[in-house]
Amino acid sequence: MDYKTAVKQIDKGQFAPVYVCYGSESYLIRELINRLTDKLALPEHKAFAVSRYDLTETPVEAVIEEAETLPFMVPNKVVVANNALFLTGAKENGKVEHKLDRLTDYLKTPVDFSIIVFTVDADKLDERKKIVKALKEANALIPCTALSADELAHWVNQEADKADISLAPGVAEQLILYTGTNLQALAQELEKCALYIGRGGTITSADLEQLVTRSIEQNIFQLIEHIVQVELDQAFTLLNELLRRKEEPIKIVMLIARQFRIMFQVKDLMQQGYSQQQIAGQIGLHPYGVKIAAGQAVKFELKRLAHILQQLGDLDYQMKSGKIDKVLGLEMFLLKLAS
Structure with a gap:
């Protein structure tokens, strides 16, 4: 059943x-x-x-x-x-x-x-x-396994209906991107939104920016999304915010590398004919994460993704060996990536 x-x-x-x-x-x-x-x-x-x-x-x-x-x-x-x-x-x-x-x-x-x-x-x-x-x-x-990407967005909208609030177009996906795919965390954020907007209200993208505290992992998702869309101002604003919060540049590089590694795996498996649901099981990632990675990987050739991963490996070595200033190295990498 x-x-x-x-x-x-x-x-x-x-x-x-x-x-x-x-x-x-x-x-x-x-x-x-x-x-x-x-x-x-x-x-x-x-x-x-x-x-x-x-x-x-x-x-x-x-x-x-x-x-x-x-x-x-x-x-x-x-x-x-x-x-x-x-x-x-x-x-x-x-x-x-x-x-x-x-x-x-x-x-x-x-x-x-x-x-x-x-x-x-x-x-x-x-x-x-x-x-x-x-x-x-x-x-x-x-x-009771992880919901598919479409089921997850549908679930968020259903829970919003139960709380007697509405989500503006795209806000369900934005909430998942900011909060992650854990249903308990999403339910708590929706409860917070309901208390803020009141019964019958509509939560907008701007409301989410005020209400939802993103984890560093979710910020990295957003940072890469800005780079993919060539939104340099937003990318550097987000990077500066992470640095202001005392996030370690080496950790940021590690998380960027993780996301590009996922993008590489997803693109490679999709080219082999795997569905997103099959890829999720293959690499042990939530289906929504696969959907996001697939969308971001569209802008890159597989060889380009492999080259970026090599660059990130070199940057990690240079940072740890003191051959480059950590913040400068990270900023230069983002500029190269955007170009």
Whole structure:
């Protein structure tokens, strides 16, 4: 079952007895659990409706026993069991022994007053395992992995709608560029925007400039974007701002090199026929980062990108060996790059 289908069913009051939420996007997992508890219990009864266990410390049979125990003061309850590493290929430390046959039997005859949610921070489960196959047959597996670039922008706009604010054209993409792709961080920035603009208001690009504090990584994205678009004034203004904030020039060079390395990899793989989604998996980057890198790499030939990486390597050596002033070397590199 995919995440969207699971959420739609929960919103309609249709619940599965067992869910397995796996993947690196912990925000989506928390959202699904919150939707379940919101549907099953009044706010004042939530403390009685949710039980939480850590499967690195508690055997799975104890989770099953909790699920089979009648709820107190509420008609239904949610049993959350985190760190279900026995569903993956990861090696467990052996501290807890799980009787997985107990879970297999439970899947055949689950109780109707409890919902079990297993969570595990892993992009893949080990489908060779008997228990994973049983959970798959029960349609309990829900991947909570990174959203695609288009899905991420759509998600930002959806969250803005929930907060009763609007985003001016291009602002969703600008927010992602400034904040990064972490859903929790994006949700917090949207909450800040909603408090600033008020219900029914519209957040503009200028508002974001005031409200969002960019990390150095996001500033490097923006710095390179200015260079690609031959916006030298903005590029040097941003560089001076980074230096004013006492960012180390060698660190700036390292991050610029990282972004150009990504651009090189993305362009090379795209020329080989890979899709952006496939490239994201290949190089271990969020799909939105691949989309940004692909757009920036359009302005460069592959040989040019390789030459720039060589220049950055030389600049790094000259800075560290004291053969050039760090700030001067960085400024000269940006001027050469723009020309």
